[in-house]
Amino acid sequence: MMPASITDDFSGALDFIFHQRDAVSGGVRVGGATLLPLLETHIRVTVISMFIACALAIPFALWLGHRGKGQFAAASAANVGRAVPSIAVLVFFSAYLGLGDTNLIFAMVLLAIPPIFTNTYVGIRQVDRDAVDAARGVGMSGPQIVRRVELPLALPLIFGGMRTSTVNVIATATLGPLVGVLTLGDAIINASVYGPEGRLAGAILVAVLAVTAEVAFALLQRAATPRGLKVVRAPRFRAASRTTTVPSVTSAP
Amino acid sequence: MMGLLAAVTIRTRTATCETQNGFCPDWIAKHWTDYLDPMWQHLQLVVVSVAFGFVIGFTLGVMAHRRRWLVGPITGFTGVLYTIPSIALFTLLLPITGFGFRTAVIALTSYTLLIIFRNVVTGLANVPADALEAGRGMGLTQRQRLWRVEVPLALPEIYAGLRIATTTTVGLAALAFFAGAGGLGAQLMTDINFKSNIVLAGGLCVVLAVVLDLVLLGAERLTVRWEFVGR
Numbered sequence: 001m002m003p004a005s006i007t008d009d010f011s012g013a014l015d016f017i018f019h020q021r022d023a024v025s026g027g028v029r030v031g032g033a034t035l036l037p038l039l040e041t042h043i044r045v046t047v048i049s050m051f052i053a054c055a056l057a058i059p060f061a062l063w064l065g066h067r068g069k070g071q072f073a074a075a076s077a078a079n080v081g082r083a084v085p086s087i088a089v090l091v092f093f094s095a096y097l098g099l100g101d102t103n104l105i106f107a108m109v110l111l112a113i114p115p116i117f118t119n120t121y122v123g124i125r126q127v128d129r130d131a132v133d134a135a136r137g138v139g140m141s142g143p144q145i146v147r148r149v150e151l152p153l154a155l156p157l158i159f160g161g162m163r164t165s166t167v168n169v170i171a172t173a174t175l176g177p178l179v180g181v182l183t184l185g186d187a188i189i190n191a192s193v194y195g196p197e198g199r200l201a202g203a204i205l206v207a208v209l210a211v212t213a214e215v216a217f218a219l220l221q222r223a224a225t226p227r228g229l230k231v232v233r234a235p236r237f238r239a240a241s242r243t244t245t246v247p248s249v250t251s252a253p
Numbered sequence: 254m255m256g257l258l259a260a261v262t263i264r265t266r267t268a269t270c271e272t273q274n275g276f277c278p279d280w281i282a283k284h285w286t287d288y289l290d291p292m293w294q295h296l297q298l299v300v301v302s303v304a305f306g307f308v309i310g311f312t313l314g315v316m317a318h319r320r321r322w323l324v325g326p327i328t329g330f331t332g333v334l335y336t337i338p339s340i341a342l343f344t345l346l347l348p349i350t351g352f353g354f355r356t357a358v359i360a361l362t363s364y365t366l367l368i369i370f371r372n373v374v375t376g377l378a379n380v381p382a383d384a385l386e387a388g389r390g391m392g393l394t395q396r397q398r399l400w401r402v403e404v405p406l407a408l409p410e411i412y413a414g415l416r417i418a419t420t421t422t423v424g425l426a427a428l429a430f431f432a433g434a435g436g437l438g439a440q441l442m443t444d445i446n447f448k449s450n451i452v453l454a455g456g457l458c459v460v461l462a463v464v465l466d467l468v469l470l471g472a473e474r475l476t477v478r479w480e481f482v483g484r
Contacts, residue, residue, distance in 0.1 A: 009348035082420040083462030085427030087438060088455030091445040095274060171338030178445060188344050188431070196347075203344035207337045214336045 013200035024195040031198060035184070035205065042183040042209065045176065046169050049105050053112035053165060058158065061117045065124025065154075066146050086111055086172045090179060099180030107179075108172050112165040119161025123154030155224040163217035170210045184209070276448045285453060291440040292457050298426040298436055299465065302358050303419050306365025311411070313366070314373025315399070324374060331367035339364070339425050343432035352433030360432065361425055365418040372414025376407030405477075412473040416466055423462040427455075437461075 020032035090107040097103035127150050135149045174185035187194040187202025194202065270277040317323040337345075342360040350356040380403045388402040404411075427438035441454035 006348050082417070083423050083459050085424050085438060085441070085455055085458050087427055088441060088451055088458070091441070092448065092451045092455065095446065095448050095451075167336055167338075171340065174338055174340045185340065188340060199344055200348065203341040206341040207345065210336050210338050210341070211333060214332075 009197070009200060012197035013204055016194075016197045016201040017205065023193045024198075025193045028193070030187075030194050031201065035187070035201070038182055038184045038186055039205065039209075041176070041181060042170070042173050042185075042206075045101060045104055045108065045173050045181060045183065046166065046213075049108035049112055049169050049173075050162065050166055052105070053109045053116055053169075054162065056109070057113045057116040058120050061120035062124060062146055062151065065121045066142070066150060068125070071125075086168075087175055087178070090172065090175055094179045101181055103179050104173070104176050104181045108169045111172055112169050115164040115168070116158070116161040119157045119164075120154065123157030123161075124150050126157070127153045152226050155226070156221055159217060159221040159224050163214060163221065166213050166217060167210050170206070170213055174206050271447070271449070274447050276452055280449045281453050284449075288437065288440055288453060288457055291435060291437045291454075292461065294434070294439075295423070295426050295429075295436040295458070295461060298354070298357055298361060298429055298434060299419065299422045299461070302361035302422050302426075303365055303415065305358065305362040306369055306418060306422075307415060309362070310366050310369030310414075311373050314370050314377065317370070317374055318377040318403075327370060328367070331363075331370055334363040335367040339428050340431050343428065346432065354434050357426070357429040357432040357434035357436075361422050361429070364425060365422060368418045368421065369411075369414045372410045372417075373407065376410030376414075377403050379410065380406045408477045409473070412469060412477070416469050419465050419469060420462045423458055423465065427458055 016031040017035065018032060020029050020034060022028075023030045086107075089110060090104065093107050093110075094103045097106055131149055131153065132145060135145045140148065173181075173183045174188065176183035177186045177189045184202050184205050187198045188206070191199040271280055313323075313327050317327055334342075339360060342363070343356060346356045346359055350359060384402055384406060385398060388398040393401060426436050427441065429436045430439035430442055437454045437458050441451060444450045
């Protein structure tokens with residue numbers, strides 16, 4: 001518990017991030033610019049997974065939410081999803097899909113869908129029924145109501161779901177090296193190559209990446225909130241209860 | 254990696270199904286007892302972390318209930334903690350607290366704070382003004398009103414927060430082997446190419462989560478009797 005040694009550890013990790021060195025195991029260079037391909041892979045698999053997850057979850061949830069069906073499915077997706085360990089999902093599917101990007105992305109899409117689905121569904125359901133009735137009253141068709149009334153009003157919650165999922169996916173991508181995809185997690189998982197400073201450096205980079213994504217999505221979420229909703233000022237707090245879901249916290253970090 | 258897994262049982266596979274990395278009910282029936290010790294470690298991690306998280310989150314919630322300006326900063330701080338991926342947080346704590354149970358509990362506790370704090374604050378804020386007024390009419394002091402009126406009426410929200418925090422922690426504790434704290438994740442890592450092992454370790458996590466959820470639901474029914482009258 002010596003504070004001086006702790007400072008040394010962390011300054012060593014920072015040095016690792018900015019300067020290359022020989023690996024502890026010898027043979028290869030690690031640290032500095034060699035971290036860039038790892039970062040690039042980490043971001044690439046995250047973005048691809050999020051695109052696929054959104055493309056699958058949002059239209060389906062919009063449709064169910066608009067029809068007013070699937071309350072049970074939305075609730076179950078939120079509850080069961082939390083307890084399933086991401087690492088189990090990841091290694092389970094590697095048995096079928098082999099090692100590599102496909103398997104990692106498949107597992108991450110599965111883990112990303114529940115928060116996006118639940119938030120989109122809840123977002124559509126909580127749209128004021130009067131607004132929908134008014135839209136119907138002025139002669140809008142079903143698809144028009146979805147596109148011009150329900151979707152804009154649900155956007156803040158949808159972005160909340162994407163925010164949770166993105167942070168989860170960044171966390172899960174850290175496990176990539178277990179299935180043969182070299183992400184920033186390589187420095188953490190293969191500490192015998194990178195050394196303790198490299199391991200710490202990997203952890204710092206993953207943490208910074210997740211917090212950056214969170215902040216970016218918070219800004220996007222604010223930008224996506226329709227002006228009408230901002231004036232009313234939604235309550236700051238929405239508790240998680242048995243029937244509703246928290247906008248930004250629906251699944252594990 | 255293997256150094257972290259010293260405490261768990263390493264097995265060998267023999268029969269055909271097992272050499273094909275398949276899902277083998279026979280193997281599971283024979284070996285599930287190997288998973289009891291890791292499951293016990295897992296349970297300890299979850300219970301200790303959620304207990305600490307509850308004490309801290311509840312205290313912060315009650316403080317912020319009286320001083321509303323605290324809500325923003327506490328939500329922001331616990332929100333950042335919640336955002337840091339668990340593997341990163343376990344690793345970041347290693348230079349400070351070293352490998353072991355303590356490091357895992359610190360990280361897991363920090364993840365429960367946002368959920369519990371937020372539900373305590375919302376629960377207390379949603380107590381009907383009439384109930385508070387009635388309390389004042391009965392001559393209760395502010396402290397008495399907190400414990401006899403506000404907290405009991407906030408219990409459903411508080412339990413909801415505890416339940417979410419518990420299931421979340423069960424899932425996260427599967428990565429506690431990065432902090433050298435064992436658990437079902439460590440057992441899973443002994444053979445990540447063997448489906449029976451993955452399904453058994455992952456399945457037990459879900460079983461643990463469901464059981465703990467039912468325990469909390471039972472506790473809620475016992476302590477929040479008025480909610481369940483006539484059901």
